[in-house]
Amino acid sequence: MSESNNGIHHLKQADFERFVLKSSTPTVVDFFADWCGPCRMVGPVIESLSKEYSGRVNFAKVDTDANQSLALRYQIMSIPTVMIFKDGRIVDKVIGAVPAQVYREKIDAALGGN
Numbered sequence: 001m002s003e004s005n006n007g008i009h010h011l012k013q014a015d016f017e018r019f020v021l022k023s024s025t026p027t028v029v030d031f032f033a034d035w036c037g038p039c040r041m042v043g044p045v046i047e048s049l050s051k052e053y054s055g056r057v058n059f060a061k062v063d064t065d066a067n068q069s070l071a072l073r074y075q076i077m078s079i080p081t082v083m084i085f086k087d088g089r090i091v092d093k094v095i096g097a098v099p100a101q102v103y104r105e106k107i108d109a110a111l112g113g114n
Contacts, residue, residue: 009060021088026110027058031081038097039080
């Protein structure tokens with residue numbers, strides 16, 4: 001697992017369970033690929049949200065090309081797919097590029113309206 005300077009962790013299969021599924025903090029996971037145009041549009045939005053929710057929500061990216069077993073496990077059929085995990089379960093997801101406010105609403109719901 002590596003962390004970029006923006007607080008977003010780049011996960012591999014080996015890190016996913018510990019960082020996402022066993023976390024007591026809600027985690028936003030961006031499933032992406034480098035070649036994906038809409039993924040490049042979502043990237044800066046996720047980066048901005050990671051700063052906005054710093055300390056309350058974890059943020060991670062999973063390269064679906066490099067982690068195909070995770071993409072299969074979570075039935076990622078289209079990218080970008082952003083999933084929100086809480087207590088080891090998927091509580092919401094967004095497929096495709098959407099405005100930041102859509103993510104905010106879903107993150108706030110996962111936080112219980114905080």
